[in-house]
Amino acid sequence: MTPKLTSLLALILLATTLQAQVEPKAGNWKTWFISSGKDFRLPAPSTNKNEIAEILAIQQQLNLADKKNIEFWNTGSPSFRWQDLISKLWQSDAQKNGILANMLVSVSIYDATLAAWDSKYAYNRTRPFATDKRIQTFGIKPDSPSYPCEYSVAAGVASTIIAHYFPKMADSVNRMAKLAMESRIATGVAFPSDTRAGFELGKRIAQHEIEYTKDFLVNTAWDGKYPEGEGLWNGKYAAFANAGKSKTIVLLSGSQFRPLPPPDFAKDMAELKNFKPTHKSMSNAFFYDSQPFWSDVITKKIFEKNLHLNAPKAARIYAASAIGYYDGFVSCFDAKYTYWGIRPEQYDTTFKPVLFASPPFPGYPSGHAAVSSTTAEIYSYFFPEDEVYFQNKAKDVAESRFHGGIHFRTDNEVGLELGKKVASEIVKKLKMDGAD
16 A cells, blocks of 8 residues: 555544544634633543443443433433423523523533533543443444533533522422433443533533623512503503613623614504404414424424534524523513503403403513514524524414414514514624634
């Protein structure tokens, strides 16, 4: 074999090896609430000689419950189960800290994942199954180094944040984190020291980010004062009255893209009263009023593209989505309580909405429309081939509020436009984070 051919084969082998690695440079990507992943680099791992016997003993004693636990945590990216939990949990505290907790779980897992990746490729610790052939692998063999365990990092983050904002859940999430760590050891993909180091790293970053964002929300109670003037919203209780004053993440403030004042809604009211609800329109109204469409669809897309096997990329998508929801929410409520836009059944008290009762806050612009539009644009950045699908879904969500009789068409149109502007700023940040 000639020297040139030998060199060529070596380069091909090197390229193949690099392709098999999962985002070896993710530790250099730009973080959100910590200075960098490198600033949280762990100390070098100690010898794993004694841990091999420990893993073998665990695998020899696996029972049905252990195997079910392995299967549970093998499903999805390291953040998947925690995203699923917080997406259901945060609304139970929506008017206090829920919106912040939801965002913080996603962003902190992302930041901690980048810190984990910095340590992974600084030390390149071999996975247990590759260290000793006697160790079995129950599931897909990861193509990244072992130390620290990325599932344990996510567990450390999520359990810390959820326990902080939902104290009654502390025991449950701590047990859940313990099971996550145990599953990775039993699966043969992490040493016990990998899981301990990962959990502590995640916990440390979560505590840092809880402190960093402690003054983000302005959720003081409504003072009960209505603005003076005709044709303004006048519900008995104003929810999220100060939400628009909260600190934003990407935007300069919630008022950065504040829309113009709403028009007189006479034409909108006439259109709404002339609209004849159908089975299809009512189904559309109730579906988007009750289903977590956007959180479901992004998880589906992550699975479809096999990005659940790429922990940094999956965490990045979840984090960007959560930031979009948060900044979009703040922007929308800034406008709502700047203008106190009236709802249809208040504008014309003879009108009865399909959705029975309007939410307890002003209507202009529509929150469903604004947040859906923000989300659709962010999803389109990650999955450009589905851009038309996402944008059409945002329009469907907006239209559902008209179909439900709780928003004027103007509320929806302005909300959609506001969402696009918010998303544009977030996408600009994404393009500069080094991940692409």
